[in-house]
Amino acid sequence: MTVETKRVALTWREGMIFSGGEPGGATALVDADNTTAPGPMLQLLLAAGSCTAADVLLILRKMQAPPRAFSMEVAGTRRDEHPRRYTAIHFTYRLSGEGIDEPRARRAIDLSLEKYCSV
Structure with missing residues (x-):
């Protein structure tokens, strides 16, 4: 390897x-x-969000369901004490397009988060 x-x-x-x-x-x-x-902590959220966003778009295109519209929000929960690392990151996806139903969108998102996005 x-x-x-x-x-x-x-x-x-x-x-x-x-x-x-x-x-x-x-x-x-x-x-x-x-x-x-954006500062370093926001840049980290942007990196994670743009990583999975790109994956989802590519996966949906391969599924013959290209998105017509796509947006997302990424929210990170940080520790109160130093070092104030993220303890959780939550992604909210909004997408639409011909051939995109909830199971297909969920499959693309799951593949991104579990297999492809390396951030």
């Missing part, structure tokens, strides 16, 4: 703002104060 190591580089801009991404690739802003960009 091959092990893949991913790397990112961060550069401090000002205040609590950083830019980062894969070396030589696209960058994203991270603002630890959540003022000008």
Whole structure:
């Protein structure tokens, strides 16, 4: 089995703002104060959400049920004490399209969360 190591580089801009991404690739802003960009904890929710969202869209297309509309919300519950890690993350999906019924949507979501999304 091959092990893949991913790397990112961060550069401090000002205040609590950083830019980062894969070396030589696209960058994203991270603002630890959540003022000008999402902070690290929100970025984690965005990463998890966009990972499963992309999976669900691809799976539904393979099921011959391409979505016409898709949106989702991701909510994370954090510990009260430090370190304030997430103890639970909840995903709410909203999607519609021809051929998309609840069992098909549920199957795509379950495959994403249980098999494909690696975040």
